[in-house]
Amino acid sequence: MSDMLSSVDPMHLDAFREIGNIGAGNAVTALSEILGNRIEMDIPVARIVPFNSIPDILYGAETPVTGVLVGMSGDMDGYMLVIMRIDDAMKLATRASGTELPAVITPESLNENERGAVTEIANILVGSFFTAICSQTGLTVRLSVPELAVDMLGAILNVAIVEYGMLGESVLLLETRFSDNDIDVNGNFFLIPDYQSYKKLIQSLGI
Amino acid sequence: MTQLTVGIADYKIGKSPDVLRALGLGSCVAIALYDRGAKIGGLAHILLPTSTGYDGHNRKKFADSAIVDLVNELVVQGARRENLVAKLTGGAHMFESRATDTIRVGEHNVRSCQDALASLKIPVIANDTGGHWGRAVELNTDSGMLKVITVGTGEKTI
Numbered sequence: 310m311s312d313m314l315s316s317v318d319p320m321h322l323d324a325f326r327e328i329g330n331i332g333a334g335n336a337v338t339a340l341s342e343i344l345g346n347r348i349e350m351d352i353p354v355a356r357i358v359p360f361n362s363i364p365d366i367l368y369g370a371e372t373p374v375t376g377v378l379v380g381m382s383g384d385m386d387g388y389m390l391v392i393m394r395i396d397d398a399m400k401l402a403t404r405a406s407g408t409e410l411p412a413v414i415t416p417e418s419l420n421e422n423e424r425g426a427v428t429e430i431a432n433i434l435v436g437s438f439f440t441a442i443c444s445q446t447g448l449t450v451r452l453s454v455p456e457l458a459v460d461m462l463g464a465i466l467n468v469a470i471v472e473y474g475m476l477g478e479s480v481l482l483l484e485t486r487f488s489d490n491d492i493d494v495n496g497n498f499f500l501i502p503d504y505q506s507y508k509k510l511i512q513s514l515g516i
Numbered sequence: 517m518t519q520l521t522v523g524i525a526d527y528k529i530g531k532s533p534d535v536l537r538a539l540g541l542g543s544c545v546a547i548a549l550y551d552r553g554a555k556i557g558g559l560a561h562i563l564l565p566t567s568t569g570y571d572g573h574n575r576k577k578f579a580d581s582a583i584v585d586l587v588n589e590l591v592v593q594g595a596r597r598e599n600l601v602a603k604l605t606g607g608a609h610m611f612e613s614r615a616t617d618t619i620r621v622g623e624h625n626v627r628s629c630q631d632a633l634a635s636l637k638i639p640v641i642a643n644d645t646g647g648h649w650g651r652a653v654e655l656n657t658d659s660g661m662l663k664v665i666t667v668g669t670g671e672k673t674i
Contacts, residue, residue: 361523370540371652373667378611416667456611460667463524463540464610464650467563470524471543471621474563474577475570478525 322355324514328445329353329483329498332438337487339433344404346489353485353498360470360478363462367497368394370463373416377431378468380453381439385506389438390469390499391431392462395419397494402426404492416459428457434496438483446513469499476504522546525577527560527586529593532658539652541606543622545629545645546653547583548603549638550660551595557657558586558595564621565628579628587636600638603662603674604629605653607645622646642674 333350341348364370375398377391393401396414402423403410411418419427432455439450458465466480473480483498502510517533524544530536532555538546541561550557560582564570567578575581591597607626626645633640644651644664654663665671 360525364539371650371665376610458610458648460542460610461540461650461652463544463652464542464608466540467542467544467608467650468610471563474525478574478577 321511321514322357325355325481325483325500326353328441328514329355329438329485331441331445332434333485334437335440336434336437339437340430340487343430343433344401344489346404348487348489351486353483355481355483357479358482360474360480363466363480363482366482367392368462371461373459374398374462374465375419375427375431376458376460376465376468377428377435377455378458379432379435379455381450381502382453383450384448385450385502385510387472387500387502387506388468389435390465390501391434392465392497392499393427393431393494395459397496398427399423400492401430401494405430419459424457424459428455431455431457431496434498438498438500442510446510448509448513466499469501472501472503476507522559522561524561524563525574527558527576527582527589529556529558529586529590530655530657531556531594534657536655536657537653538606541651541653542608542610543606543625545579545604545606545622545625546651547579547586547629547633548605548653548655548662549586549590549595549600550603550655550657551590551599552601552660553596553599554594555657556590556593556595557655557660558590559653559655560586562625562629565624579625580632583629583632583636587638601641601660602629602633602638603642603655604640605644605651605662605664605674608650609646609648610650612648644672644674
């Protein structure tokens with residue numbers, strides 16, 4: 310149990326990337342409608358990342374980010390967490406709500422509407438991802454109401470690290486980039502199943 | 517002066533005027549131990565409350581085992597056990613509406629730190645734990661003061 314993630318082989322990562330890819334395909338349509346523009350999404354990258362290299366790979370541990378947490382229950386229990394830099398989140402939120410992007414962006418820049426928009430966009434991405442997981446595995450999952458936090462990357466990511474920390478010292482990260490003519494945003498997705506659910510997921514994927 | 521950053525599931529020891537930092541604490545707890553006489557300090561950055569049932573894992577990941585090991589190592593490096601005092605930060609509950617056990621881990625972490633320190637008879641002289649916000653901390657090993665930085669509510673020293 311202690312090295313579950315270090316025992317994840319590249320075939321698992323390929324499977325997760327494929328799920329991410331199908332999920333991204335689903336998300337493009339929904340996201341394009343919300344943002345009123347044709348959105349392109351890159352093929353997601355899946356990788357196993359040691360906790361302590363996350364700040365080097367993403368952003369500094371104290372960098373302010375938005376994190377949207379969605380709980381899952383049913384055949385799998387756990388969470389999915391979507392993390393974006395504050396300025397990326399603001400780009401999406403102002404676009405969705407048709408407001409002006411401020412020149413200087415701080416964690417306080419996000420008003421109620423924009424917080425709602427970030428939460429809803431992340432929720433759509435998570436929903437698209439789970440539609441892909443369920444169609445690939447035959448598992449049924451219910452998703453909870455999404456919840457937003459705006460705080461330091463390390464603090465928000467703590468939720469994922471706690472769950473994975475019971476297994477080893479790495480987390481599974483899916484990254485994608487979405488863009489249209491004038492916005493270009495990185496989204497970082499952490500799938501956080503509990504231990505039993507991770508095993509079930511791997512088995513259901515037939516790997 | 518050396519500035520040392522303590523990652524998750526790790527601890528570090530510094531002597532005056534070193535500064536020990538732990539960044540982006542959510543439910544994680546940073547335990548600062550300090551001996552004013554020897555001007556030596558240690559900072560642990562724990563993730564989970566108890567090592568029970570986790571044989572073979574890194575002992576620095578858990579409150580109980582990390583604190584015991586850090587105290588022993590501080591003594592080896594010149595601290596006097598009876599002079600050590602502790603300050604605790606972190607242990608937040610980042611997503612407010614979540615109520616499951618795992619997500620409540622911050623509270624368990626704080627309690628486990630308090631228990632481990634009590635059984636070693638090390639007094640907790642300052643505390644900035646809980647809430648639903650992240651923290652970054654810096655232990656000044658010259659003064660023993662601990663600076664606590666947040667995103668929304670600025671910084672303070674305890």
